Amino acid sequence: MAFTGLVIALLCGVGEAIAYTAVQLGRPNADIGSLATGLAIRGGIYLAVLGVAVRMARGARWARTVLTVGIGVIGLASLIIEPLAATLSAKQISDLFDNLTASAVIIGTLRTGHILAVLIAIPAMYHPSARRYFRALASQR
Template sequence: MTGTAFPVWTKPLRVYPAGPPRAVRVAFVALVVALVAGVAETIARAFLSPAADPASVATGLGLRMAIYLLVLAVAVRMTRGDRWARLFLTVGIGVFGLLPLLIEPLAAAMSANELRDLVRDAAPALLLLAAFRAVHVIAVLIAIPALYTRPARRYFHER
């Protein structure tokens, strides 16, 4: 107690001289990979849809790029040990960001008679988009669990 009405945290903070633990660095790199894959998929979709209006494509690209930059900024804050950033990434990217990425492929898989029908008649452009999407999903599935490993939890609770 310091003589005030409010208790003071007296436990010393652990110093990480080399920066965040490996799990947090892995999560950050995976998030950056997910963002790059998302940007690539967005740009590829914009150029591969010939019937799209250029104004609406530009608006859509601008909005997505703003979201991606926001996520990148939050990911940087996460590397500094901000718990709110970890929570934001978990809920925003791990739940609400991942669901739309999974719904379309799952719906296509469920509507196909056989799984090989999905790739047999697929155009190369569609396979490229699927590859970007797969990289995006896998990167998110690496990043979010990495944020909850024991060293990462310790890092976020001691900061």
Template sequence: MTGTAFSVWPAPLRAEHPARPPRAVSVAFTGLVAALLCGVGEAITYVAVRVDSPNADVGSLTTGLAVRGVIYLMVLAVAIRMAHGARWARAVLTIGIGIVGLASLIIEPAAATLSAKEIGDLFDDLGPAAVFTGIFRTGHILAVLVAIPAMYHPTARRYFRAARPSW
């Protein structure tokens, strides 16, 4: 059983890990940071609209922002590890951001579109906050759709294979 987690033989020596990540990994990292910034923008827009309402629950909004902040910081930490060649980080980002996160961004607009009786119903309550939310969400989705495939570009795969296992 060589080359598995249960191998009794020493692992083969790996090629020297490059000091700088290839362009594909840099593109993936930049895309992930752009997605995070779009998420922050959308969160700020959401809170700004809710705080302005007469029966705003500031405690709930603060808790929501704190939870999002922790999640965004964790994603940033994992993205940094990915940029340094951690294969586990690439897998976590693929599942967490590329599947679960992307689905959460698409489900709400898709449900609204499918539940509308006429196309005009989608634009009834269109105000500045909805426009900003739409711009941030579109940017977020596009950034993820750039970042995830970039992590699997052939040059990125070679980079991750050459990386030494790390936390």
């Protein structure tokens, strides 16, 4: 369950990055270089997370710790800061829905899926069945 949650989070993150880039490319002043750099950085991060998640699934306990800090703390904070700031700066809740576009709904849905997948994956890595799994793999080595 933890690995599946991490993969779903990654897929949501990739989808969000692509959707965001597509929206930005539709604007007349699109900075293609900046968008390409952003995609490359995100792509590198997502590949690294996938690599660590695979190691975790193979029983590497260190990978579980890295994912907990990297995805469960730093990554989750980066996903929540922007919507939280928008919510706190709104004078009324209805202000958050002014000028709502289809692309904003898609990006918001992907972000929500990303957050939910992380909130499922991280605790699943520490579930008693996961602990048994890590112990069993460690005893086979």
